[in-house]
Amino acid sequence: MxxxxxxxxxxxxxxxxxxxxxxxxxxxxxxxxxxxxxxxxxxxxxxxxxxxxxxxxxxxxxxxxxxxxxxxxxxxxxxxxxxxxxxxxxxxxxxxxxxxxxxxxxxxxxxxxxxxxxxxxxxxxxxxxxxxxxxxxxxxxxxxxxxxxxxxxxxxxxxxxxxxxxxxxxxxxxxxxxxxxxxxxxxxxxxxxxxxxxxDNDYRKFLENNCSCCKEGIIKDLKGNVLGRHKGLPFYTIGQRKGLISGFKFPLYVARIDKKKNLIILGPERVLYKKQLAAKDMAWTNNQFLSEIENGSIKAKDITVKIRYRHKPAKISKIILGKVNSRQAKIWFKKAQRAITPGQSIVIYKGEQVLGGGIIK
CATH class of the missing domain: 3.40.50.620 (HUPs)
Structure with a gap:
């Protein structure tokens, strides 16, 4: 043989x-x-x-x-x-x-x-x-x-x-x-x-050389007060603290990115926590999992998810897959999660097994 x-x-x-x-x-x-x-x-x-x-x-x-x-x-x-x-x-x-x-x-x-x-x-x-x-x-x-x-x-x-x-x-x-x-x-x-x-893991330099949309803009707080200027939206991500405005009584983080107005909005850490997210481009390691989630064979209580690589697996309370487009999903967490970031992957587990995942919207 x-x-x-x-x-x-x-x-x-x-x-x-x-x-x-x-x-x-x-x-x-x-x-x-x-x-x-x-x-x-x-x-x-x-x-x-x-x-x-x-x-x-x-x-x-x-x-x-x-x-x-x-x-x-x-x-x-x-x-x-x-x-x-x-x-x-x-x-x-x-x-x-x-x-x-x-x-x-x-x-x-x-x-x-x-x-x-x-x-x-x-x-x-x-x-x-x-x-x-x-x-x-x-x-x-x-x-x-x-x-x-x-x-x-x-x-x-x-x-x-x-x-x-x-x-x-x-x-x-x-x-x-x-x-x-x-x-x-x-x-x-x-x-x-x-x-x-x-x-050299120099994101800023790489994006400056390759991304044409790095335009400066305004940084505001949650009340609309102008705090300063940013160097381009691609340089910032939800939950970021490094490289922002200093001199405040409490730390400020990137809470929201307004694409239309080219704004960075900062807030205290508590505003980073959310209890739900939407995902797109869902994929499954076995297509059978899709129907098992839809018909309830796999229950929300059996599932944990990770919203970034080093994220501690989180329990969920509900998952709903799109009725018209099953590549869409909405997920609710039992406990609010910090800095849910659009573009990152959410990965779905049942115990040790990877069921699938998608891209956070």
């Missing part, structure tokens, strides 16, 4: 390197790295070195045009619409488990493995015709501090069945230890930056 051919998405980092190390004895593994632009040169070079150390083949796929079109351009467009997008969510859906997965399959891979901290579970279920079929459940990582399932909620069953997450049951400490013991670690290794295509 032949071993499965598994492509490992290699970035030269610790997590993907250890994923490749763990798989090389179990299957026919090879490394595959996507080249996304000049900022990605070191990742390609280091991935090649790791593959040489592991004595496995290494391939590079040029996805610069696709990345610019599918990720960078929409990122800039959303900021110009004064949203706060999360490009990693779309990169996983469209680039890594889209173009890269297809590239791996063209090279003969049966599966694509990555260094994400998350888990997959295959379960057998019966459909309405009593036919047994496999369902792939996306689960939180065993180590909750490292869990990356938030970024993967848009993956479909067609994608999940072709993916392997070798380090989902491990802690970051365990992974780093394996990397050091097996010469898979560079001494100057740094944690991957928040958004790979923004040099």
């Amino acid at each position: 032949r071993k499965n051919n598994v492509a490992v998405a290699m970035s030269g980092g610790v997590d993907s390197s250890v994923a490749a190390f763990l798989l090389q004895k179990k299957c026919q593994a090879f490394g595959i790295t996507m080249y996304l632009g000049p900022f990605h040169k070191q990742a390609v070079e280091r991935a090649k070195i790791i593959c040489q150390r592991l004595k496995i083949p290494h391939h590079v796929i040029d996805l610069q045009k696709e990345f610019q079109k599918e990720i960078v351009n929409p990122f800039i467009k959303e900021y110009c619409r004064f949203q706060t997008p999360n490009p990693c969510v779309w990169c996983n859906k469209k680039i890594k488990f889209g173009y890269l997965l297809r590239g791996a399959q063209n090279l003969g891979a049966d599966y694509l493995a990555t260094g994400h901290y998350t888990r997959l579970q295959r379960v057998k279920i019966k459909n309405q015709k009593s036919e047994i079929r496999n369902i792939y459940q996306l689960l939180k990582a065993k180590c909750k501090n490292s869990d990356q399932s938030y970024f993967l909620y848009r993956l479909s069953q067609m994608q999940l069945k072709k993916i392997i997450f070798p380090i989902g049951n491990m802690s970051k400490t365990e992974v780093k230890k394996i990397a050091i013991q097996n010469n898979l670690y560079f001494k100057d290794q740094k944690e991957s930056r928040e958004i790979c295509f923004i040099p």
Whole structure:
């Protein structure tokens, strides 16, 4: 019986390197790295070195045009619409488990493995015709501090069945230890930056160079009093305190962004808390969840949600999906949540399992 051919998405980092190390004895593994632009040169070079150390083949796929079109351009467009997008969510859906997965399959891979901290579970279920079929459940990582399932909620069953997450049951400490013991670690290794295509994580400079809508305007308080001037709406996000007006008796935060009037409205922290939100572009890891929520098989009391990556899962009291457009949703929280931010993802969980999610309106 032949071993499965598994492509490992290699970035030269610790997590993907250890994923490749763990798989090389179990299957026919090879490394595959996507080249996304000049900022990605070191990742390609280091991935090649790791593959040489592991004595496995290494391939590079040029996805610069696709990345610019599918990720960078929409990122800039959303900021110009004064949203706060999360490009990693779309990169996983469209680039890594889209173009890269297809590239791996063209090279003969049966599966694509990555260094994400998350888990997959295959379960057998019966459909309405009593036919047994496999369902792939996306689960939180065993180590909750490292869990990356938030970024993967848009993956479909067609994608999940072709993916392997070798380090989902491990802690970051365990992974780093394996990397050091097996010469898979560079001494100057740094944690991957928040958004790979923004040099030095300097959002302001990146937006100034790429966003034509960075026009100065007025900052007001909730009563309409003028407090000062802002440098352009894309530089601000709901809940922000840093870089604002100082000298007040109590801290002020960005409470609202008025696109039509080009205004930033500041308020005390208490006004940041809201008990409901609306979401668009809903996606489900299994379309069955959509009907189960609609018919009450999955109840609100069973659900928790995250409104940003580092957000503590919150309980909800009600969820309503759009009757005409099921890609819309309204969600009510049991307790008010701080700084619900348009453009960010809301991800829906049932226990350890990722059901799906959408984009906050």
